[in-house]
Amino acid sequence: MNVSVEDLSVAYAGRAVVSGVHLVAGDGEIAGLVGPNGSGKSSVLRTVYRHLKPAAGRVVVDGRDVWDLSPVQAARQVAALPQERTSDFELTVGDIVMMGRTPYKGPFAGDSATDRAVVARALAQVGMAEARSRSFSALSGGERQRVLLARALAQDPDVLVLDEPTNHLDVLHQVELLALLREQRRTTLVSLHDLNAAASVCDRLHVLHRGRVVASGTPHEVLTPELLAEVFGVRAAVVEHPLTGDPLIAFDHRSPAGAAAGTVAGDVSAPAARPAAATPAGPPPGVTEPERVP
Numbered sequence: 001m002n003v004s005v006e007d008l009s010v011a012y013a014g015r016a017v018v019s020g021v022h023l024v025a026g027d028g029e030i031a032g033l034v035g036p037n038g039s040g041k042s043s044v045l046r047t048v049y050r051h052l053k054p055a056a057g058r059v060v061v062d063g064r065d066v067w068d069l070s071p072v073q074a075a076r077q078v079a080a081l082p083q084e085r086t087s088d089f090e091l092t093v094g095d096i097v098m099m100g101r102t103p104y105k106g107p108f109a110g111d112s113a114t115d116r117a118v119v120a121r122a123l124a125q126v127g128m129a130e131a132r133s134r135s136f137s138a139l140s141g142g143e144r145q146r147v148l149l150a151r152a153l154a155q156d157p158d159v160l161v162l163d164e165p166t167n168h169l170d171v172l173h174q175v176e177l178l179a180l181l182r183e184q185r186r187t188t189l190v191s192l193h194d195l196n197a198a199a200s201v202c203d204r205l206h207v208l209h210r211g212r213v214v215a216s217g218t219p220h221e222v223l224t225p226e227l228l229a230e231v232f233g234v235r236a237a238v239v240e241h242p243l244t245g246d247p248l249i250a251f252d253h254r255s256p257a258g259a260a261a262g263t264v265a266g267d268v269s270a271p272a273a274r275p276a277a278a279t280p281a282g283p284p285p286g287v288t289e290p291e292r293v294p
């Protein structure tokens with residue numbers, strides 16, 4: 001099932017933070033949203049999982065604007081792992097994941113055998129089957145994250161929306177979560193700060209900068225040293241991953257992009273300049289000049 005975000009604008013209390021955004025996730029594709037802090041990734045995703053109404057534009061799933069659907073229809077189509085965290089801390093892990101079955105239950109209906117089987121499967125998929133009776137509040141941040149992903153999977157949606165799903169996860173659990181996403185073959189929109197993770201898991205990337213999409217394409221097309229300098233303000237080489245062939249970004253953790261001039265390579269004592277992205281000189285090839293959102 002296709003998702004397309006068309007000419008989307010988002011505002012908080014009248015202040016526009018996202019403007020004129022177009023992006024797509026094709027049927028069964030994983031589309032990644034990447035961009036610096038505050039670039040608008042969560043705001044875009046909130047409009048897809050109906051947490052936030054667009055100021056303008058549409059979010060179209062399978063040909064229909066999600067904002068025209070009933071809450072139950074929308075919940076069967078789109079499930080989210082949001083950044084807003086649940087406050088239902090007194091519930092057990094099983095209770096939390098069972099919430100994902102709500103769109104399939106009649107009023108006052110109990111849990112069916114199917115509901116229980118789906119919940120058990122979702123917990124097993126995220127490696128939390130043993131924790132089913134534990135209190136959600138007693139879990140670590142990473143464990144909670146995996147339980148909330150299980151809740152989204154139990155919702156059996158056509159479209160998954162995941163806002164920073166690898167937050168709090170150790171590296172093995174990050175790898176497992178990304179592998180699980182790939183296995184799902186569900187249309188997925190995911191925001192990720194880890195660009196190497198995004199390069200390996202996403203079929204398509206959309207780069208947000210100051211509330212606008214400045215580049216879209218495959219990870220190979222999008223993740224260039226020029227874009228990384230311009231948008232993220234970092235110096236990096238992009239090489240081929242020796243194990244997977246995916247783009248592998250080797251960041252220069254010693255100095256930001258703007259510090260290159262006058263800095264002796266390897267001399268960490270040299271003073272660092274401000275990142276280039278703070279005062280962009282012009283767009284790199286293939287990158288549309290980002291405009292400031294008023």
Ligand SMILES: Nc1ncnc2c1ncn2[C@@H]1O[C@H](COP(=O)(O)OP(=O)(O)OP(=O)(O)O)[C@@H](O)[C@H]1O
Nearest residue numbers: 012013017035036037038039040041042043044208
């Ligand atoms: N609830 C809110 N009320 C007011 N402003 C908000 C709210 N949420 C986000 N913003 C503002 O909107 C802009 C975009 O924020 P958003 O969270 O969408 O960015 P992001 O790319 O997801 O950032 P991050 O990578 O830091 O999570 C920021 O300037 C932020 O301060």
